Amino acid sequence: MQRRDLIRGSLGGLMLAGSGFAARGGEMLPGEAPRELTHDPDQPVLGNPDGDVTIVEYFDYQCPFCRESYPALLDYVASDGKIRLVMKDWPIFGEASVRGVQLGLGAVALGRYPEVSAALMAGKGRRVDALRMDEAVRAAGLDPEAAIASFEREREKWVSLIDRTMAEADFFGLPGTPAYVVGLNLFPRITEIDELREAVAAVRRG
Numbered sequence: 075m076q077r078r079d080l081i082r083g084s085l086g087g088l089m090l091a092g093s094g095f096a097a098r099g100g101e102m103l104p105g106e107a108p109r110e111l112t113h114d115p116d117q118p119v120l121g122n123p124d125g126d127v128t129i130v131e132y133f134d135y136q137c138p139f140c141r142e143s144y145p146a147l148l149d150y151v152a153s154d155g156k157i158r159l160v161m162k163d164w165p166i167f168g169e170a171s172v173r174g175v176q177l178g179l180g181a182v183a184l185g186r187y188p189e190v191s192a193a194l195m196a197g198k199g200r201r202v203d204a205l206r207m208d209e210a211v212r213a214a215g216l217d218p219e220a221a222i223a224s225f226e227r228e229r230e231k232w233v234s235l236i237d238r239t240m241a242e243a244d245f246f247g248l249p250g251t252p253a254y255v256v257g258l259n260l261f262p263r264i265t266e267i268d269e270l271r272e273a274v275a276a277v278r279r280g
Contacts, residue, residue: 095246095260098269102276103258111242111255112160116235118179118187121151121159127277128158129270130255132243135174135194136167136201137251139264144195150267157274161191162239164251173204177211177218179232180225189214190221 096103106112112128121129129151133140151157163178165171174194181190193214194207202210208218225232246253246260254261256273 094258095255096258097260097262098265098273102273104276104280105258106277107255107257112158114160114235114238116231117160117162118182119158119160120148120188120191121157122155123158125156125158127156127256127274128160129274130160130162132162132164132239132248132251132253134163134165134167134171134251135178135197135207136165136171138200140252141195141197141202143252143264144192146267147270148192150271154274162242163236164239164243164248165236166251167201170202170204170207174202174207175232175236176225177207177221179228179235180221180223181211181216183224183228184216184220186214186216186221190216 094103094105095107107128107130112130129147131140131147135141147159151159163175165175178187178191178194181187190211193210194202197206197210211218211221243253246255246262248262252264254265254270256270257277259273259276261269261273
């Protein structure tokens, strides 16, 4: 609890801006999210790292809805060309979820994060167990044990990052995965690409 309290306290900018966020159900809000949320220096980034708008997704590799929506999200990010995509690991479905986090983040230092993350997100079925996750990583060209060893070498950094993500999810009161933040627009649910596109346009309008 003390660690979580310290992490929560470090999100000062996010907390101060918290009243500005709105759970989407109507017109999209302009304005950018605090950089504490979008530009954590330890967080891997997909899409355009120098993009003008960040889409944040809170996800779990075991979440079937996250996996089902992921290809369309990647297609949108690629077609736009100016979006930073930040996939925040929120392992809420048990031990296999933790294994997924270790494999995904362990691939970062090995230069294989995009491929490994995509492989883990391609799993079929309501839940994907640890064995199938290992098989997916192996099929993507990386030894899963090498990914786990890489995670362990930077364990403190990754555990701290996950703690920050969990504190953010608590702050927003997220009910589960997937959930998205675009600027000051919070989507605590499954979200269509058109809604995300509208939120991105609102941020760009300023």
